[in-house]
Amino acid sequence: xxxxxxxxxxxxxxxxxxxxxxxxxxxxxxxxxxxxxxxxxxxxxxxxxxxxxxxxxxxxxxxxxxxxxxxxxxxxxxxxxxxxxxxxxxxxxxxxxxxxxxxxxxxxxxxxxxxxxxxxxxxxxxxxxxxxxxxxxxxxxxxxxxxxxxxxxxxxxxx
Amino acid sequence: xxxxxxxxxxxxxxxxxxxxxxxxxxxxxxxxxxxxxxxxxxxxxxxxxxxxxxxxxxxxxxxxxxxxxxxxxxxxxxxxxxxxxxxxxxxxxxxxxxxxxxxxxxxxxxxxxxxxxxxxxxxxxxxxxxxxxxxxxxxxxxxxxxxxxxxxxxxxxxxxxxxxxxxxxxxxxxxxxxxxxxxxxxxxxxxxxxxxxxxxxxxxxxxxxxxxxxxxxxxxxxxxxxxxxxxxxxxxxxxxxxxxxxxxxxxxxxxxxxxxxxxxxxxxxxxxxxxxxxxxxxxxxxxxx
Numbered sequence: 001x002x003x004x005x006x007x008x009x010x011x012x013x014x015x016x017x018x019x020x021x022x023x024x025x026x027x028x029x030x031x032x033x034x035x036x037x038x039x040x041x042x043x044x045x046x047x048x049x050x051x052x053x054x055x056x057x058x059x060x061x062x063x064x065x066x067x068x069x070x071x072x073x074x075x076x077x078x079x080x081x082x083x084x085x086x087x088x089x090x091x092x093x094x095x096x097x098x099x100x101x102x103x104x105x106x107x108x109x110x111x112x113x114x115x116x117x118x119x120x121x122x123x124x125x126x127x128x129x130x131x132x133x134x135x136x137x138x139x140x141x142x143x144x145x146x147x148x149x150x151x152x153x154x155x156x157x158x159x
Numbered sequence: 160x161x162x163x164x165x166x167x168x169x170x171x172x173x174x175x176x177x178x179x180x181x182x183x184x185x186x187x188x189x190x191x192x193x194x195x196x197x198x199x200x201x202x203x204x205x206x207x208x209x210x211x212x213x214x215x216x217x218x219x220x221x222x223x224x225x226x227x228x229x230x231x232x233x234x235x236x237x238x239x240x241x242x243x244x245x246x247x248x249x250x251x252x253x254x255x256x257x258x259x260x261x262x263x264x265x266x267x268x269x270x271x272x273x274x275x276x277x278x279x280x281x282x283x284x285x286x287x288x289x290x291x292x293x294x295x296x297x298x299x300x301x302x303x304x305x306x307x308x309x310x311x312x313x314x315x316x317x318x319x320x321x322x323x324x325x326x327x328x329x330x331x332x333x334x335x336x337x338x339x340x341x342x343x344x345x346x347x348x349x350x351x352x353x354x355x356x357x358x359x360x361x362x363x364x365x366x367x368x369x370x371x372x373x374x375x376x377x378x379x380x381x382x383x384x385x386x387x388x389x390x391x392x393x394x395x396x397x398x399x400x401x402x403x404x405x406x407x408x409x410x411x412x413x414x415x416x417x418x419x420x421x422x423x424x425x426x427x428x429x430x431x432x433x434x435x436x437x438x439x440x441x442x443x444x445x446x447x448x
Contacts, residue, residue, distance in 0.1 A: 004165060021165035021208065022198065044196045048263055057237060057266040063195045064267070065188070067165045068210060111262065132349055133261020 008069040010035070011079025019066040026050045028066035029076060037077035037106045041135065048134035051107040051114075052076050058114040060133075077106035080113065089113055089151045098147035100138035108134050112148045120156055124149060167210040171217070171297055171326065174209050179299045179322030181207040187324060188212075189233035190267030192260065193276045209324075217271075217326055220245060227332045232271025232294075232325040237262075239270075249330060250444060251339030251358055251437075255286035258343060261350055271325040274307065277315040280353045280377040284311065286341040288374030288384050289358035292330050298323035308374070311381040333370075337362040338444025340437045343376070344429045346420055353377045354421035357409070357433035359441040366396045368442075373405075373434065378413040378426050385409050388434065397442055405438070406431030 003018040010033070019028050026043075029035040029052070041047035043062050050061040053075040080087045089112050092098070099105045108131065115122060115130045122130070127148050128141070136144065168174045178185050185207035188194055197203045211217045217231045220242045228245055236256045239245055246253040259268050259282050273281040274294065287307040295304050299322055307328070310317050319325065339360035345351035356376030362369050371392035373385040387408040395401040415426040 021163045024195065043199055045192055045260065045264055048261065051263055054266075057235075058263050059266040060263045063191050063264075065165065065191065065195070065208070065210070067167070068188075068191075068212070070167070114262075129349070130262050133263045 004067050006067060006070050008072055008074055010074045011076060017066070021065070021067055023066045024062050025052065025064040025066045025069055025074070026061040028069075029061060035076055035078050038110075039103050039106060041103065041107075046133075046135070047104070047107075048111060048131075049104050049107040051110040051134065053110065053114055056114075056117075058111055075110070077110055080109060087113065088155055089116070089148065092147045092151040092154070093144075096143055096147045096150065098139070098143040100136075104134060104136040104138075108136070108144055112151075115148070116152055116155065120152060122149070122152060163205060164207045165210065166207065167213050169213045169215075171214050171324070174211055174214060175297055175299060175322070175324055177207065178209050178324055183321040185209055187275070189217075189269045189272040190235055190264075192264050192268045193272060211324065217324075224332070228330045230270060230328045230330070232275075232327055233269045236265040236268050240265075248333075249286075249290060249339055251341040251360065251441065252283065252286045252290050252292075252330075255341035255343075255356070255358060256283040258282045258341075270328055274310055275317055275319065275325055277311055277313070277317050278352075279311070279314055279379060279381055280356065281382070282341070282343055282353055282356055282376070284382040285356045285374030285376040286339065286358035287328065288382055289341075289360040289372045290330055290339060291360070291372055292328045294328055295326045296323040297326050302326070304329070308382070308384045313380050334362055336364060336445050337370075338441040338446075340440035340444065342433045342437045342440070344421075344433060352420070355415075355426050355429040355433055356382075357430065357437045359434070359437040361392060361438070361441050361445060363397075363442065363445045368392050368395055368397055373409065375409060375412070375430055375434075377421075378415040378430050380414070383412055385412055387412070392438070397438060402435050402438060406434045409434045 007016050039049035041049035045060045045063040052061045186205040188208050188210040217233050219231050221229045273283045292307045293304045341358045343353040343356040358374040361371040371389045373388040375383045388405045391405045409430045413427040417423045
């Protein structure tokens with residue numbers, strides 16, 4: 001079977017790759033494009049460690065075929081910082097120690113950014129609901145939720 | 160090296176022709192939240208995957224006249240929630256779809272996928288049954304419209320022929336004074352598979368219920384329409400005695416599995432509890448309070 005030739009935009013840059021029809025977006029990101037920030041926790045859409053956005057919509061990249069990304073705009077954790085300058089969420093996760101082993105962190109950050117893009121002033125309940133598909137097995141969620149709420153407040157105050 | 164072929168046609172005719180040509184070894188890809196999990200688990204090994212999301216009719220929501228909706232089979236939960244009017248007319252259907260999985264899953268999961276996956280516990284299905292929604296399917300011999308309640312025929316099985324593709328759901332127009340609701344019982348607080356799901360859709364004229372439909376999920380091999388429940392509700396004032404009899408009608412039609420998530424007696428009992436609560440919510444919505 002001939003491989004598929006896919007043209008897409010990843011983190012603002014045009015990207016072309018070849019893939020097998022059944023390869024997931026996560027596999028292509030990690031194994032073909034060396035974007036290993038997105039993690040594979042479960043491979044079945046339960047843990048959220050592979051979270052990316054596709055045309056602005058938050059999804060699990062393990063549940064999307066890479067072939068579906070033709071013509072789409074993909075954002076991954078690698079596109080979150082502005083060069084060496086961390087995104088406010090990344091900075092706040094560090095300052096407030098909202099991570100331990102770090103496996104869930106890229107997915108948490110991508111998901112949290114998608115939330116704040118949509119709702120700059122979420123309640124704690126809204127943060128917890130939005131991030132319910134991102135599992136962390138180390139820290140518990142309090143520090144993560146607090147970091148997201150504090151970032152939201154900081155972004156609102158500096159605008 | 161794989162032997163799977165992937166197609167993303169932009170027209171329904173192309174999709175039907177490719178899908179029916181594969182003679183049953185093809186799979187339709189909408190949101191992929193069931194398909195990719197099944198492929199990864201080795202449960203299925205399709206020769207062809209037909210991605211239907213580039214077909215406009217299958218991936219859009221239309222309000223054909225005020226209050227009358229046609230929802231494409233692959234429209235995601237997130238997209239349907241963004242429609243300014245659908246959730247006002249069919250809050251129960253929208254809640255049922257939006258209960259499925261996490262934010263990430265909502266970006267992909269669809270009504271068509273949930274129905275055609277054929278799970279007796281699919282959350283949106285009892286709400287679609289209660290709404291008396293119909294599914295339009297297209298195959299090589301043209302289109303047909305099937306009531307949603309006739310689509311599931313067993314766990315993982317539907318009445319669609321293996322060359323037919325789900326296109327869209329049509330929701331009937333209802334008079335003022337109508338409301339719907341969906342409730343489910345799960346062992347966790349969020350993101351779990353229903354142990355019981357109950358959809359109720361009714362119309363009130365004054366205090367009298369003039370139209371009703373009840374769908375029950377996860378209590379039988381397929382999602383059920385409880386006709387006996389609707390018969391009791393219609394003509395009543397939704398008084399306590401009627402509601403108790405309606406709950407009994409729901410319990411009476413349960414034929415659930417017995418597993419670690421819910422025993423037969425538990426699932427049966429809860430079906431009556433959810434019926435009462437869902438009727439109360441639907442009635443409140445019908446009255447606009």
